[in-house]
Amino acid sequence: MPWDFVNDRSIYIQLVEQIQNRIATGYYAPGSRLASVRELAAEAEVNPNTMQRALAQLEQMGLVHSQRTSGRFVTDDEGRIAQMKRDTAKNTIRVFLDQMNHLGFEDEEIINLIREEQEGLKNE
Numbered sequence: 866m867p868w869d870f871v872n873d874r875s876i877y878i879q880l881v882e883q884i885q886n887r888i889a890t891g892y893y894a895p896g897s898r899l900a901s902v903r904e905l906a907a908e909a910e911v912n913p914n915t916m917q918r919a920l921a922q923l924e925q926m927g928l929v930h931s932q933r934t935s936g937r938f939v940t941d942d943e944g945r946i947a948q949m950k951r952d953t954a955k956n957t958i959r960v961f962l963d964q965m966n967h968l969g970f971e972d973e974e975i976i977n978l979i980r981e982e983q984e985g986l987k988n989e
Contacts, residue, residue: 866892868909876911880919888928888939889950896941899929 866887870879887893899905899920906916920937923929927945929937940946965975 868911877915877918877922880909880911880916881922884919884923885928885949885953888946889953893939895939895943895946897939898935899937899939901936 868880868883870876884893888895893899900908902917902920903913905920906913909916920929924931924937926949927942928940928949930940931937962975970978
């Protein structure tokens with residue numbers, strides 16, 4: 866899975882989001898060991914200090930934990946992972962609804978558009 870960054874947002878925040886996404890999708894399985902900070906930083910082509918900061922944030926969030934001599938591991942608390950996925954989904958929906966409201970769509974129009982798109986995807 867490639868690391869994709871945009872210039873208008875902090876790399877650190879993007880790292881946190883992308884690692885969260887990798888945990889949510891199972892790319893980093895619950896309980897699995899993460900690569901070292903230096904390895905992850907090299908893979909993402911970022912400064913190791915930036916990667917360290919992102920991983921520390923993920924530790925504070927309870928999504929990863931450190932074992933002194935063994936490295937960092939993804940939480941095996943599947944409830945915590947499910948809650949993070951839900952929170953991420955809710956945030957995505959809020960951003961989407963805000964954009965749709967700015968375009969002038971009413972709630973029922975938004976729901977109908979979503980249904981139409983979903984049907985279109987099923988038929989592809």
